[in-house]
Amino acid sequence: MFTGEEVALVTGASRGIGKAVALDLASYGVKVMVHYHSKEEEALQVADQIERAGGTAKIFQANVADEAAVQRMCREIKKEYGRLDILVNNAGITKDGFVTMMSAAKWQDVIDTNLKGTFFCTREALKIMHRQKRGAIINVASTSGVVGQPGQLNYSASKGGLIAFTKGLAREVAPQGIRANVVAPGFTETDMTRQMEPDVLKKYLEMVPLGRIGKPEEIAYMVSFLASSKAAYITGKVFIVDGGLVTV
Numbered sequence: 038m039f040t041g042e043e044v045a046l047v048t049g050a051s052r053g054i055g056k057a058v059a060l061d062l063a064s065y066g067v068k069v070m071v072h073y074h075s076k077e078e079e080a081l082q083v084a085d086q087i088e089r090a091g092g093t094a095k096i097f098q099a100n101v102a103d104e105a106a107v108q109r110m111c112r113e114i115k116k117e118y119g120r121l122d123i124l125v126n127n128a129g130i131t132k133d134g135f136v137t138m139m140s141a142a143k144w145q146d147v148i149d150t151n152l153k154g155t156f157f158c159t160r161e162a163l164k165i166m167h168r169q170k171r172g173a174i175i176n177v178a179s180t181s182g183v184v185g186q187p188g189q190l191n192y193s194a195s196k197g198g199l200i201a202f203t204k205g206l207a208r209e210v211a212p213q214g215i216r217a218n219v220v221a222p223g224f225t226e227t228d229m230t231r232q233m234e235p236d237v238l239k240k241y242l243e244m245v246p247l248g249r250i251g252k253p254e255e256i257a258y259m260v261s262f263l264a265s266s267k268a269a270y271i272t273g274k275v276f277i278v279d280g281g282l283v284t285v
């Protein structure tokens with residue numbers, strides 16, 4: 038599934054889904070670059086947990102929407118490890134509001150972090166992957182990007198854009214032996230859903246056929262599979278992990 042030589046960059050790995058992805062990849066012997074934005078202590082704890090289990094991890098700080106910061110991070114990874122085999126574009130934010138009330142700033146922040154950030158990280162990672170003639174990119178979208186979600190059109194647009202970006206990317210980089218896929222989680226137990234009104238979340242969860250919220254690890258298992266050699270013939274696809282909520 039993994040050779041034990043792979044180096045992975047997981048963005049937004051300080052907590053939530055990214056943390057679960059970092060820990061799961063590390064459990065297969067993948068060296069994990071634990072990226073964070075503001076929560077250094079949490080990122081250090083993730084790296085420490087990986088190293089105490091016998092793995093290799095290092096933390097990297099960057100605002101993914103900052104081109105120069107992303108370039109610096111990828112240069113450091115290349116300098117230190119000389120390779121990058123797996124990129125998980127997971128960092129993401131919500132800034133919800135109904136469209137008539139949405140400020141330009143809320144719109145832009147979400148597009149910049151979720152979509153432009155993914156573009157920057159992907160472009161810099163590809164500079165390393167191209168020379169290796171191999172690589173796997175997994176972009177974490179959302180069911181909101183598949184079906185659209187009232188009250189978060191900025192987020193839905195960013196995640197829908199991410200899906201189209203990944204489909205195009207998969208075709209563009211396939212000749213270089215690089216694969217790109219999307220994992221689209223439904224409601225997952227992280228800080229992102231903890232900030233929702235409990236009554237609203239409860240209402241949504243009642244619509245989930247499996248009858249509960251997802252665990253971050255349940256998203257991570259799909260990401261690790263797509264990053265692995267077991268998914269060698271899969272590219273340009275969207276995998277929804279949502280307890281059966283969305284039917285497409």
Ligand code: NAP
Pocket residue numbers: 048049050051052053054055072073074075076077079099100101102127128129130150154177178179180221222223224225226227228229230
């Ligand atoms: P979370 O717990 O809120 O964590 C967000 C992560 O993104 C943190 O590691 C944070 O870093 C990082 N981040 C935020 N803004 C950033 C920026 N400008 N630059 C770099 N990193 C930044 O979120 P989560 O629920 O785990 O979500 C992870 C991904 O899954 C997101 O893309 C989200 O859209 C997607 N998703 C989540 C759900 C859900 O129900 N939770 C559902 C569908 C899709 P710091 O900790 O350092 O601030």
